[in-house]
Amino acid sequence: MALRELQPSPEALPVYEPEVRIFLTPEGVDNFAASKVITLLQNEPSAVLTLPTGSTPREMYWLILEAFNRGEVSFAQATIFNLDEYWPLPPQDPASYASYMRTRFINHIDIPRGNWHIPNSAAEGANEEATRFEALLQQTGGVDLAVLGIGPDLTCHIGFNEPGSAVTSRTRYVELDPRTLVVNQEHFPDPSQIPSGAITQGIADILEAKRILLLAKGGGKARGIARTLKGPVFAEAPASFLRYHPNVTFVLDRDAASLLKTNN
Numbered sequence: 001m002a003l004r005e006l007q008p009s010p011e012a013l014p015v016y017e018p019e020v021r022i023f024l025t026p027e028g029v030d031n032f033a034a035s036k037v038i039t040l041l042q043n044e045p046s047a048v049l050t051l052p053t054g055s056t057p058r059e060m061y062w063l064i065l066e067a068f069n070r071g072e073v074s075f076a077q078a079t080i081f082n083l084d085e086y087w088p089l090p091p092q093d094p095a096s097y098a099s100y101m102r103t104r105f106i107n108h109i110d111i112p113r114g115n116w117h118i119p120n121s122a123a124e125g126a127n128e129e130a131t132r133f134e135a136l137l138q139q140t141g142g143v144d145l146a147v148l149g150i151g152p153d154l155t156c157h158i159g160f161n162e163p164g165s166a167v168t169s170r171t172r173y174v175e176l177d178p179r180t181l182v183v184n185q186e187h188f189p190d191p192s193q194i195p196s197g198a199i200t201q202g203i204a205d206i207l208e209a210k211r212i213l214l215l216a217k218g219g220g221k222a223r224g225i226a227r228t229l230k231g232p233v234f235a236e237a238p239a240s241f242l243r244y245h246p247n248v249t250f251v252l253d254r255d256a257a258s259l260l261k262t263n264n
């Protein structure tokens with residue numbers, strides 16, 4: 001969707017009822033997400049993808065790698081944009097999202113190195129780096145599929161668009177929500193070393209993808225999913241902005257979906 005054309009009245013955007021797929025197990029979510037990525041690339045080898053990091057998509061990457069190793073999918077013509085990255089942080093730091101992507105995925109597939117983009121966590125200026133990344137994103141001619149996770153507790157963040165993010169936001173530096181810091185610091189050997197900020201694609205960037213999958217697994221995501229799907233569409237729950245998009249699928253396991261019925 002061309003969000004730019006709709007400004008400055010995003011509140012006038014139509015609200016859609018997203019597709020919700022509920023699987024009995026987390027593996028159901030992993031298989032569904034991996035198969036969507038694989039099928040897209042089989043049909044459109046030069047597809048552009050926006051991809052997340054975090055705990056949720058680990059098994060998705062593993063399944064896609066298995067398919068790659070069986071020769072079922074190639075990234076030779078594909079382009080990948082990551083959603084976000086901490087700033088500042090040495091990119092070789094094991095807790096950086098660049099390290100996550102390299103070790104789990106990028107180093108094992110055939111993507112040309114110039115076709116994978118992630119904000120530079122060691123850039124001198126976060127704002128300049130955000131502008132550079134946004135320009136690259138705009139040059140691609142559009143993202144075919146964006147895969148997202150959802151933030152902890154009731155943050156309902158997507159990328160690192162924390163509560164308060166505008167629907168019109170673009171790639172920029174953000175301060176992380178205290179609830180995000182608490183959960184994510186477990187990935188840092190010294191929890192106090194987690195950066196307080198990050199560079200993230202904006203909500204408008206995410207909404208411009210042709211198709212979006214939001215993955216959520218486990219009971220810890222249940223309240224956020226219920227708020228996102230059943231609460232108001234507003235900046236306090238940035239994932240609720242996905243309801244402005246006509247082609248979004250929420251891919252949930254039973255635990256993540258457990259509060260949907262009671263919150264009607």
Ligand code: F6R
Pocket residue numbers: 051052053054055056057083084097148149150151152157158159160
């Ligand atoms: C990470 C990202 C975040 C995570 C979210 C959930 O690139 O964009 O929005 O998807 O914080 O993280 P996990 O999967 O660790 O629960």
